[in-house]
Amino acid sequence: MFIVMIIYYFISAYIAGMLIWNFVREKKDMQQMLLYLIVLVPLVLRIFHIR
Amino acid sequence: MVLHIGIILAIMILAYAWAGWKKLSVELCMLASAVAGGLAGAFIKTPPIGALARHLIEGTFTYLDVILVFTTATIFIAIVAESGGVNYVVRGIIKAFYRKRIIALLLLMVVILIPGALTGAGSVSILTVGAPSALALGYLGISKKKVTAILFIIAGLSAAAPPVNIWAMIVSAGTAIPYVGFELPLGIPVIVLGTFSMLVLGWKREEKKELEEILKEMPEVPDKMTWWRVLLPFLVFFGLIIVARIRPFSFPILGLPLEFTIAGIIALLVSPKKINILILSRDTVKLLLPLLATMAVVGSLQQIMTATGVRGMISYAVISMPLILLYFLLIIIIPFSEGILTYGGAAIIGIPLVWMLDSIGLHATVVIAGLSLLWPLGDGLPPTALIGRLSVMMADYKGSYWSFLKATWIPWIVITIVGILMIIFSAKLAFLVRWSM
Amino acid sequence: MSRNSMIKTVSVIIFAVLTTWSGIQFYQHRHYQLPIVAGPGVTKVVKLSDYCAGLKGTMADTHVFFLQGKEEGGKILIIANTHSNEPVAILSALVMIENARVEKGTVIIIPQFNNSGSRNTKPGDGYPLFFDVPTGWGSKKFRMGNRNASPLDQWPDPDVYVHYPERQLLSYLDVRNTNRTWPGRSDGPLMEKVTYAAMQLLREEHVDLAIDIHGAETMFPVTNCIVAPDKSMRIATIASMTVTAMEGFENHVEPSPKGFRGLSHREIGDYSDTLPFLLEAPTPFLDQPTGPKTVDLLLKGKDPFILSLSKQKKLFVPYDKSGWPMEKRVGQHCSVVLEIMHQYSMKNPDRAILVSNAPHYADLVKNGVGHYFHNPNEAKKGSLYFN
Ligand SMILES: [Zn+2]
Numbered sequence A: 001m002f003i004v005m006i007i008y009y010f011i012s013a014y015i016a017g018m019l020i021w022n023f024v025r026e027k028k029d030m031q032q033m034l035l036y037l038i039v040l041v042p043l044v045l046r047i048f049h050i051r
Numbered sequence B: 001m002v003l004h005i006g007i008i009l010a011i012m013i014l015a016y017a018w019a020g021w022k023k024l025s026v027e028l029c030m031l032a033s034a035v036a037g038g039l040a041g042a043f044i045k046t047p048p049i050g051a052l053a054r055h056l057i058e059g060t061f062t063y064l065d066v067i068l069v070f071t072t073a074t075i076f077i078a079i080v081a082e083s084g085g086v087n088y089v090v091r092g093i094i095k096a097f098y099r100k101r102i103i104a105l106l107l108l109m110v111v112i113l114i115p116g117a118l119t120g121a122g123s124v125s126i127l128t129v130g131a132p133s134a135l136a137l138g139y140l141g142i143s144k145k146k147v148t149a150i151l152f153i154i155a156g157l158s159a160a161a162p163p164v165n166i167w168a169m170i171v172s173a174g175t176a177i178p179y180v181g182f183e184l185p186l187g188i189p190v191i192v193l194g195t196f197s198m199l200v201l202g203w204k205r206e207e208k209k210e211l212e213e214i215l216k217e218m219p220e221v222p223d224k225m226t227w228w229r230v231l232l233p234f235l236v237f238f239g240l241i242i243v244a245r246i247r248p249f250s251f252p253i254l255g256l257p258l259e260f261t262i263a264g265i266i267a268l269l270v271s272p273k274k275i276n277i278l279i280l281s282r283d284t285v286k287l288l289l290p291l292l293a294t295m296a297v298v299g300s301l302q303q304i305m306t307a308t309g310v311r312g313m314i315s316y317a318v319i320s321m322p323l324i325l326l327y328f329l330l331i332i333i334i335p336f337s338e339g340i341l342t343y344g345g346a347a348i349i350g351i352p353l354v355w356m357l358d359s360i361g362l363h364a365t366v367v368i369a370g371l372s373l374l375w376p377l378g379d380g381l382p383p384t385a386l387i388g389r390l391s392v393m394m395a396d397y398k399g400s401y402w403s404f405l406k407a408t409w410i411p412w413i414v415i416t417i418v419g420i421l422m423i424i425f426s427a428k429l430a431f432l433v434r435w436s437m
Numbered sequence C: 001m002s003r004n005s006m007i008k009t010v011s012v013i014i015f016a017v018l019t020t021w022s023g024i025q026f027y028q029h030r031h032y033q034l035p036i037v038a039g040p041g042v043t044k045v046v047k048l049s050d051y052c053a054g055l056k057g058t059m060a061d062t063h064v065f066f067l068q069g070k071e072e073g074g075k076i077l078i079i080a081n082t083h084s085n086e087p088v089a090i091l092s093a094l095v096m097i098e099n100a101r102v103e104k105g106t107v108i109i110i111p112q113f114n115n116s117g118s119r120n121t122k123p124g125d126g127y128p129l130f131f132d133v134p135t136g137w138g139s140k141k142f143r144m145g146n147r148n149a150s151p152l153d154q155w156p157d158p159d160v161y162v163h164y165p166e167r168q169l170l171s172y173l174d175v176r177n178t179n180r181t182w183p184g185r186s187d188g189p190l191m192e193k194v195t196y197a198a199m200q201l202l203r204e205e206h207v208d209l210a211i212d213i214h215g216a217e218t219m220f221p222v223t224n225c226i227v228a229p230d231k232s233m234r235i236a237t238i239a240s241m242t243v244t245a246m247e248g249f250e251n252h253v254e255p256s257p258k259g260f261r262g263l264s265h266r267e268i269g270d271y272s273d274t275l276p277f278l279l280e281a282p283t284p285f286l287d288q289p290t291g292p293k294t295v296d297l298l299l300k301g302k303d304p305f306i307l308s309l310s311k312q313k314k315l316f317v318p319y320d321k322s323g324w325p326m327e328k329r330v331g332q333h334c335s336v337v338l339e340i341m342h343q344y345s346m347k348n349p350d351r352a353i354l355v356s357n358a359p360h361y362a363d364l365v366k367n368g369v370g371h372y373f374h375n376p377n378e379a380k381k382g383s384l385y386f387n
Helices: A002-025 A030-047 B002-021 B026-042 B049-059 B064-082 B085-097 B101-119 B122-139 B144-160 B166-175 B183-202 B211-217 B227-246 B255-270 B277-308 B310-319 B323-341 B344-359 B364-380 B386-395 B401-406 B409-424 B430-436 C003-031 C088-099 C172-176 C190-204 C230-247 C264-271 C295-300 C304-311 C326-347 C361-367
Strands: C035-037 C044-047 C063-068 C071-079 C101-110 C130-135 C138-143 C209-216 C225-228 C252-255 C275-282 C354-356 C384-386
Touching: A002 A030, A002 B064, A002 B255, A002 B277, A030 B026, A030 B049, A030 B064, A030 B277, A030 C003, B002 B026, B002 B277, B002 B310, B026 B049, B026 B277, B049 B277, B049 C003, B064 B085, B064 B101, B064 B122, B064 B227, B064 B255, B064 B277, B085 B101, B085 B122, B085 B211, B085 B227, B101 B122, B101 B144, B101 B183, B122 B144, B122 B277, B122 B386, B144 B166, B144 B183, B144 B364, B144 B386, B144 B401, B144 B409, B166 B344, B166 B364, B166 C172, B183 B364, B183 B409, B183 B430, B227 B255, B277 B310, B277 B323, B277 B344, B277 B386, B310 B344, B310 C304, B323 B344, B323 B364, B323 B409, B344 B364, B364 B386, B364 B409, B364 B430, B386 B401, C035 C088, C063 C088, C071 C190, C071 C326, C088 C101, C088 C209, C088 C326, C130 C295, C190 C264, C209 C264, C209 C326, C225 C230, C230 C252, C230 C264, C230 C275, C230 C326, C230 C361, C264 C275, C275 C326, C295 C326, C326 C354, C326 C361
Parallel strands: C071 C101, C071 C209, C209 C275, C225 C252
Antiparallel strands: C035 C384, C044 C063, C063 C101, C101 C354, C130 C138, C225 C275
16 A cells, blocks of 8 residues: 555656646747646645645 | 635636636636635634745646546557557458448447546546547547547547446545445446437538548558457556456556557557657646646645635535525536636535535445536536547637537537436445445 | 845745645644543443554544444444544544543444544645634634545555455545445555454454444435445334434435445445445535635534535535534434434334434534533543543
């Protein structure tokens, strides 16, 4: 059970990583950049075991 | 207090309109509305200004599970598509059933229904099998407008289909009604309405091409692609779900995101083509961004609406309506609540509505099933129009959004009638729930 | 630096600041320790993990207060905050812990049953993180929790929750709901361990009665009532009739549905010799059609929309301009708990549970809830517990 929970933190981190990668690559569309940040928020707080 | 809430609601609507006028995307319009509502509320300490950021951010957690399911599911199907699996299946269907057109249509319906049924998200259906299905439907001689309409309606039904129906789950959880017994009350109408819609929209062959010509036009499939390579990842996925049901006490709880991840890894391993998973994931997340952002922002909007009392006021307005009027207005309220709030509509209006209808003797489970036929229609309505927009994108339809939406009118009306009748006659349909268990 | 990367940097900073600021608030909420002053009746305090080792060191572990009488007698377990967004329960439990004296028998109280849930918030529902109850010495600060345990302690949820051992299918969320995971098992998900530990406590201590305290929506049919299975029905009925007749508040009995698994009033009865009861008191804060979810609404229960719905006869409880203040709800729970004990003691004199110095409905309505809480700063050494 515990291992599955750890895997979920990895899955979250993987998705967060993809969002950050896209955010960094995005050079033109400001709106898209904001959206990447918004989706990142819950993932980051989860990964840091805050909420 | 009521006046204050009314003013806050007005400010939220104005902020939305302003953001739309400034050409911001739907997600940012919703965010603007949430922030403006929160600030307006802070003037009378609902919520206190110090808690505003926390409310906005806490809201993004509302659908975090859904975000994880969407992402892992879409990456999984993207792998299958990239490996040539999806094209392989479409090609197979066209080859075998080109001359048996009705069967081909129904098979494609099943193909579109499955991803949404499994994940509860019609968008997953569109994102995964939408493009190839649209191609196949085109080869069967259906116009792009009608193909878009088919994608939208069938994907909507797929989201309502069992085993996973997120609207029903949200309402069930909020009303303390167990999420059980939905298989038949949802499954039967979905199959019947899906078949009906498919035939209505796809019956007419608008242009005729020879099979040879079509097969030549279709995207190439890697030589090494075989049935088992396509099937294996899906078998693993279904296998995990089924084992979790059969041996729930000895098998660890994996959850949908991990089940999709495992299936994705299998698909990656059996793919005849080398796939760069990092690039594929990155691009999939980019493709999914509007959807993920919608889920995050809708949660914030919902949280602000609750913290300011706007949500309560809307919910109040719906349940204090006279019953007959309510039945008529549900036709509009339910889809529009979905169009504005996506899943938030199920919580705000669905939960108190089901309690109320339950207390006047209707059968809650069937009522929820009936309602969840209406909710997906709202996914074609602005401002979010999630599934509608995706359908237009995947079918590569160039006409105006409204012209496509108009093409859905017959299925739309029939689905609405079936949903409303299920609600009104829910007590008589309760046997469907019993038979499901 | 180009204009775009400028905007990019600035937006990252803004998001980082807002996320950190909120993160600190979430952290403070999750780690806030509620002081509980063990009153004169408390004789022993243990942890729930003493009954299920799997809870040790987790956020789900919680205190169990024993109030043992001088004379042997029956035993009762009072469970509060099974749902931590129904804080009427913990307030009632603390009134007991901080004040009651037991003359005969044993009263066992778990004030924060779903401890993980009490450290969780309810996204989308706009709750306050804390609420303060005014007392004679200042105010006492409580965490406002969620119905379900925190995903930080139990993650992920299954596709669908299969109830152990009855195999009924429940919503995936219910795997974190300690009123769906009864009777639980020692090696199941964390919340099943919590209920399993309570079952072990009931069995090992030979507990006669178990009362699970809740709050419910005014639009929900099961409120202002005692929920009881067949075996507890007689006592529930007499207790309910007595409080209605003698103490001046409305109460009725609801039978525990046989086909709805995982609830305390179902499984405790089916899987142990204990007689279970579940109490509900109206909590307008939980209703969907209300104004803002403020501390005021939580404590006073006054809301214009609920009032209007009451006039439309859409509520299941009487409701007027005075709202449904917390002291009334806590008072109802205290009175019903005492009455159930009383009725049981009359029927089973050798297993009697006699309690003194516990306030009734009228006392709470007169004095308010805060009156019964003691200043933790002046607590006797060794009598202060944090939960
Ligand atoms: Zn409860």
